[in-house]
Amino acid sequence: MTATIIDGKAFAASVREKVAAQVSRLKADHGITPGLAVVLVGEDPASEVYVRNKGKQTVEVGMNSYEHKLPAETSEGELLELIARLNADPAVHGILVQLPLPKHLNEDLVINSIDPAKDVDGFHISNVGLLATGQKSMVPCTPLGCLMMLRDHHGALSGLNAVVVGRSNIVGKPMAQLLLRDSCTVTVAHSRTKDIEEICRRADILVAAVGRPEMIKGDWVKPGATVIDVGINRIPAPEKGEGKHRLVGDVDFASAAEVAGAITPVPGGVGPMTIACLLANTLTACARANNLPEPEGLTA
Numbered sequence: 001m002t003a004t005i006i007d008g009k010a011f012a013a014s015v016r017e018k019v020a021a022q023v024s025r026l027k028a029d030h031g032i033t034p035g036l037a038v039v040l041v042g043e044d045p046a047s048e049v050y051v052r053n054k055g056k057q058t059v060e061v062g063m064n065s066y067e068h069k070l071p072a073e074t075s076e077g078e079l080l081e082l083i084a085r086l087n088a089d090p091a092v093h094g095i096l097v098q099l100p101l102p103k104h105l106n107e108d109l110v111i112n113s114i115d116p117a118k119d120v121d122g123f124h125i126s127n128v129g130l131l132a133t134g135q136k137s138m139v140p141c142t143p144l145g146c147l148m149m150l151r152d153h154h155g156a157l158s159g160l161n162a163v164v165v166g167r168s169n170i171v172g173k174p175m176a177q178l179l180l181r182d183s184c185t186v187t188v189a190h191s192r193t194k195d196i197e198e199i200c201r202r203a204d205i206l207v208a209a210v211g212r213p214e215m216i217k218g219d220w221v222k223p224g225a226t227v228i229d230v231g232i233n234r235i236p237a238p239e240k241g242e243g244k245h246r247l248v249g250d251v252d253f254a255s256a257a258e259v260a261g262a263i264t265p266v267p268g269g270v271g272p273m274t275i276a277c278l279l280a281n282t283l284t285a286c287a288r289a290n291n292l293p294e295p296e297g298l299t300a
Contacts, residue, residue, distance in 0.1 A: 003227070003260040006149055012272035015148065015298065019279045020061040022295045026286065027062065034286035035064035036094040036120065036278070037086045041079065041105065042072035047098045054096070057275050063282060066092060072102050079105060080113050087115040093289055094120035094282035117288065120281040122174065131177050138281055139300045143175040145273025146207060146228050147182070147300060153226060153262055154205075158183035163200055165189045165216065165250070166209035171230050175207055178300055196220075208250035218255025227256055227263040230270050 026032045036058050040051045051067065058065035068082060079097075086092045095118045101107050111119070116126040122140035130137030150157060162184040166172035172188060179186045189199050190210070200206055200220040208216050209230035221227060231250030240246065249266030257263050264270055280298040287294050 003257045004153075004262040005257075006153060006226075006228075006262050006264045006269060008145075008149065008264055008269040008272045011149055011152065012145075012276035015273070015276040015280060016057065016061055018295070018298060019276070019283050022283055022298075023062040026283075026292070030290065030292065032286065032290055033062070033064050033091075034093050034282050035066060035091045036096065036282045037066040037068065037089075037092045039068045039070065039079070039082065039086075039095070039097045041070045041074050041098070042102045044098075044100070047100075051098055054275055054278065057279060058282075061279055063279065064091065074102075074105075076105055076109070079110060083110070083113050087113075087118065090289075092118065093286035094118055094278075096121050096278065118285055120278055120285055122281070123169070128169070128174075131174060134181060138285065139178065140170060140174045141274045141277035141281060142171050142209075142230060142270060143178055144277040144281070144300055145270055146175060146230065147178045148277070149264065149270075149273065150205060150226065150228065151182070156182075157205070160184050160204040161187075161202055162205040162207065163187045163189055163203035164207045164209065165196070165200065166207075166211070166230070168209065168211075171209040175209065179205070179207075181300070210250050212250055213248050214250070214252040216251040216256065218252060218257075218259045221256050221259045223259050224261040225259075227251055227260045228270060229253070229264050229266050232266060232271060 038051050055065045086095050095114050111123045112125055116124045119138050122138040127137040162179045164172050164176045167188055167190045176186050176188050189196050197220045201222050205226050207228045213233035213235050229249035229251040233248050234245040237244045237246035247267050283295050284299055
C-alpha cells in the first residue's frame with residue numbers, strides 16, 4: 001500500500017484562488033480592499049524571505065500590503081507605538097509581527113499589544129482563550145491549514161482518533177483545540193510521553209509538530225492513517241556536496257508512506273498552507289471589521 005500524497009502546494013493555490021475571488025467581490029460590491037501589515041525587526045535572513053513571500057502573495061490576491069522594516073536596535077517603545085498606529089488604522093485589517101524578535105524585545109508583550117481582531121497570527125491571549133472555549137477567534141495559520149487539508153481529505157472528522165505530537169503554543173495546542181472542535185478524540189503527546197509509539201499507532205489522524213527530524217517512523221503509524229507532518233528540519237546532505245542541507249519533516253517519510261493512507265510531504269505539504277491561511281485570516285478579519293458575512297470555506 002502506498003499513501004496518497006496530500007499536495008500542499010496545489011491546495012494552497014486553491015485557497016489563494018478563493019481568497020482572490022472574494023477580495024475582488026469585496027472591492028466590487030463594497031469598495032473595500034483588505035490590508036495586511038507585516039512588521040519585521042532586524043535582519044534575520046529567513047524572516048526576510050518569509051516577509052518578501054508574504055508581501056508578494058498579499059498583492060497577488062488583490063490585497064494591500066504594508067511592510068514595516070525596523071532596525072534591530074528598535075526600542076520596545078518604538079515598536080509598541082507602531083503597533084498602536086496600525087491598530088488605529090482602518091485600512092489595516094491584519095497585523096503580523098514576524099518572529100523571532102531581537103532578544104531585547106518582549107515577544108509576549110508585543111503580540112498582546114496587537115488588537116485581537118487584527119491578530120491574523122492568532123497568538124494574542126484573547127484569541128487563544130476564545131479558541132479554547134469554542135468562540136469566534138483568529139486561528140493560528142499553520143493549524144488552520146492542517147485542518148483545511150484534513151477536512152478536504154476526510155470530509156467529516158467526527159469520531160476519529162487524533163494524536164498531536166508536540167505541545168507548542170503555535171501548532172500543537174491550537175491544533176488539538178481545532179480537532180476537538182471537529183469532534184475528534186484528541187491525545188496530545190510530547191517528548192515526555194510514555195509509550196509514545198503505541199499512542200501514535202492508535203491514531204486515525206497523526207499530526208507531527210515536535211521539531212525533531214524524522215522522529216516518527218513508519219512502524220509508529222496505524223495502517224491507513226492520515227499523517228500531517230508540520231516539521232521543517234534542515235539536516236546535512238553530504239550526498240549533495242560538502243556543506244549542503246536538505247529539508248525533512250518530523251516523520252520518516254519513506255517508511256511512513258508505505259503504511260499511511262495519506263501523508264503530507266516536506267517540503268510541499270503544510271508549509272505552503274501557512275501563508276495561504278494568513279491571507280484567508282486577513283480576509284476574515286476584514287469581513288468581521290465591516291460586519292459582512294465571513295468568507296466561506298476559509299475559516300475554522
